[in-house]
Amino acid sequence: MDFEKELSEIYPWILKVARKFCCSMQDAEDLAGDTVYKLLVNRDKFDCSKPLQPWCLIIMRNTYIIRYNRNSLIHFTGLDMVDGSAISNCTAHSILFDDLVSTIQRCAKKSRCIDSVIYYASGYSYDEISEILNIPVGTVRSRISSARKFILHEIGY
Known part of the structure; x- marks a missing residue:
């Protein structure tokens, strides 16, 4: 063949x-x-x-x-990793970034899941987040999954 x-x-x-x-x-x-x-x-x-x-x-x-x-997946970029001149040159990017930050802040007031996502976006592993927040690893995974869905819903995706 x-x-x-x-x-x-x-x-x-x-x-x-x-x-x-x-x-x-x-x-x-x-x-x-x-x-x-x-x-x-x-x-x-x-x-x-x-x-x-x-x-x-x-x-x-x-x-x-x-x-x-x-x-x-929602990909996060920390403020310390973003080149300020690149953002100031692109106002649309700034607006979207500001919208995302305000959405995350709104979500943080409504849900406890956001803290896990913020640690995850900062590069921490599930095990490290589990130790920091003093909760089981399964709970961390569940919260990250729920928070992703919550954020996507909030931004209308």
């Missing part, structure tokens, strides 16, 4: 499945491209006696989940 030939034959199917995962055509094409790339890189791990489509589907699903999880 010629792996590349079979892959090129099922590419329309790969793109069709990617469209079901993604809302936009561009995202679907990116997902299909990433899937094909991973298939080609890992072709030596493929068992030629089995069909290719199920393996493609598994790789595509995992790629989509990883991308979705990465994009759903």
Whole structure:
């Protein structure tokens, strides 16, 4: 079996499945491209006696989940890490940053979860946050997850 030939034959199917995962055509094409790339890189791990489509589907699903999880996180930048001249040159960035800070302050008044997120954004591990706040690690994880959802809801995302 010629792996590349079979892959090129099922590419329309790969793109069709990617469209079901993604809302936009561009995202679907990116997902299909990433899937094909991973298939080609890992072709030596493929068992030629089995069909290719199920393996493609598994790789595509995992790629989509990883991308979705990465994009759903809120990435924080501490004030000490931000170049002041870069922010002053970009007023839109400043406005968004100020909105995010005010949202976090509002959330801190409504929920106890925000303290865990602030420590997490500062680079502390779950175990370190657990020791600082004197709460179990599971509670830290739960609070961080809840606070992310709370912040996303507050900013209307």
